[in-house]
Amino acid sequence: MSSTLIPFVQSGSYPRRPGNLVRPLVDGTPAFRRICEAIEEARLSIWVTVTFLWSTFEMPDGRGSLFDVLDRAAARGIDTRLIFWRPDEETEGLRQNAFWGSTAQIGLLDKRRSGVQIRWDRAHPGFCQHQKCWLIDAGDENETAFVGGINLNPHSMVAPGHKGEGHNHDVFVELAGPSAVDVQHNFVQRWNEASERMAKDGCWGAGSTTSLRFPTRVPAERGSAVVQIQRTIHEGRYVNGQATPEGMSFDIASGERSIFHQYCAAIKAARRSIYIENQYVEVPEIVDCLRRALERGVDVILLMPANPDVSLQVPPARRAFLDARTELGSYPNFLLAGIAGVGADGHRKPIYVHSKLMLVDDEWATVGSCNLHHFSLFGNGEINAAFSEPDTVRAFRCELFREHLDQDTFGLDDLSAFHLFRKIASANRKKFEAGDDAWQGLAFELDVAAYLG
Structure with missing residues (x-):
């Protein structure tokens, strides 16, 4: 175990x-x-x-x-x-x-x-x-x-x-x-x-x-x-709370709201690294947990759609939320990234990040249907599987990074792999801005201050 x-x-x-x-x-x-x-x-x-x-x-x-x-x-x-x-x-x-x-x-x-x-x-x-x-x-x-x-x-x-x-x-x-x-x-x-x-x-x-x-x-x-299987279920949707076997x-x-509670608990407990892929990060509590992790010295990489979906804007709270999220970019141990492949015309085209996952300290992970926005965490019907097994989580991280960086990170620990991710993504962003499509892998750094998704 x-x-x-x-x-x-x-x-x-x-x-x-x-x-x-x-x-x-x-x-x-x-x-x-x-x-x-x-x-x-x-x-x-x-x-x-x-x-x-x-x-x-x-x-x-x-x-x-x-x-x-x-x-x-x-x-x-x-x-x-x-x-x-x-x-x-x-x-x-x-x-x-x-x-x-x-x-x-x-x-x-x-x-x-x-x-x-x-x-x-x-x-x-x-x-x-x-x-x-x-x-x-x-x-x-x-x-x-x-x-x-x-x-x-x-x-x-x-x-x-x-x-x-x-x-x-x-x-x-x-x-x-x-x-x-x-x-x-x-x-x-x-x-x-x-x-x-x-x-x-x-x-x-x-x-x-x-x-x-x-x-x-x-x-x-x-x-x-x-x-552990975790869920978001809105109150009043189901009535029969019969226990699962041995539960x-x-x-x-x-x-x-066990998915929400799990995300907060895992981020608060992180000691070394947090890697997140998600369509949205729209919940202030999650952003605050990430900020506190960065203050503790935890490395954080957030992979999101390079071309964000802005249809979920909530105007009354939007500006304050964006300011809080933008603050994450002031930490040197934070990276916001997207991915882009080569289109039919030979030029880089954004790949939409639809995954919903988090890896912590190369030993714990969660994967499921839940986005980090109000709808998924507090109202939709959602299901995630959270799991702990260092060999599996590390291999998962290596597979994701191999796709995004076109490089094998199996011989690197999580912090060394994060450093490499940041280095390649930064170099690819410079190439993207210069119109050079000859990247290594898919990942490129995004501007946190300009990101509205």
């Missing part, structure tokens, strides 16, 4: 569980290839939570659409279920790339004679059911889960070395061992209380109106990582 000075949270639906195998999967093509392999090997069930599904999305290696892959599994007798988010009136602008149960989408399922079972689930008004997880063979000794942030989006499916404008960088993590039962518990809790289950158009497929049983046993140990009953009706 691994040991760490980074504390796991004490209040949440799920306990910390030792004995897990953890395998990070960087970028959409490798991640979905591995998920498809697990689907093709499934013996009992495939359960999936989906936020966004683009009509043009296809799985890698010619496997076809999501429903092509899942219908083949269902035809083998595999229990195949999906929970799709259904946007409300306040979020209906996001329906374009959501499989929300429109007349046309139901018609597509009917035409396919699809063998899947579906329930639709709304979020609290104005928020999103943002969880992205896959569970293979729930309750079986080989139960395997995938937790992360990759949407079923064609922009996620380009190999890192060929990425350019319009493509995403993202991450999933594969889990096997005791922690998989908590991903199962989350799915059952959502399935049984999906908001639309009683609506005429809230379920689809034979068996979709039947509730599921909560899990009763913990899978055998498969590795050496300690894992304690949790008042889910009052909501859960």
Whole structure:
């Protein structure tokens, strides 16, 4: 069992569980290839939570659409279920790339004679059911889960070395061992209380109106990582707080914010290094924790989209927040960076950072669906896997840095690797400003004071 000075949270639906195998999967093509392999090997069930599904999305290696892959599994007798988010009136602008149960989408399922079972689930008004997880063979000794942030989006499916404008960088993590039962518990809790289950158009497929049983046993140990599944759940979304196996009953009706508490606790406990990839850093408490870490001498690298999404601005507090975040740039041990690949025209094009992860001290990490903004931390439905196992976390850091820097950092400790990242990103920024596309890797430094995302 691994040991760490980074504390796991004490209040949440799920306990910390030792004995897990953890395998990070960087970028959409490798991640979905591995998920498809697990689907093709499934013996009992495939359960999936989906936020966004683009009509043009296809799985890698010619496997076809999501429903092509899942219908083949269902035809083998595999229990195949999906929970799709259904946007409300306040979020209906996001329906374009959501499989929300429109007349046309139901018609597509009917035409396919699809063998899947579906329930639709709304979020609290104005928020999103943002969880992205896959569970293979729930309750079986080989139960395997995938937790992360990759949407079923064609922009996620380009190999890192060929990425350019319009493509995403993202991450999933594969889990096997005791922690998989908590991903199962989350799915059952959502399935049984999906908001639309009683609506005429809230379920689809034979068996979709039947509730599921909560899990009763913990899978055998498969590795050496300690894992805790953590969530954001808005108050009032679910009522049944039945305990996960070997866990304690949790008042889910009052909501859960264990991801927020975990981020704060991990940053406060960091001693050497913090590496974050996220679309947004929009919460003052997180920024304050990072500032205090910098004051303690902790090295911090924050990788964000080079071209930020500014649609989440909250005008009354925005200026004060931006001033506080800009202050981070005054510390020599802080770096804000983006990534850019070579586009079809031979010039550097920004790669959108869609991943949601943090690595601390080369020994602890979290990966999931949760952005560091108000929506994800306090209102959406989100799920993350926090894990401690130094060999796994260090290898994860090396894989990310190999992609971003085009250099192997396996022989370097975290601080030496951070120094190299900062050196390469600074040099690439100078080349970017000079119009020189001959970079090393993808990463380049961003101007904190000018960054509005």
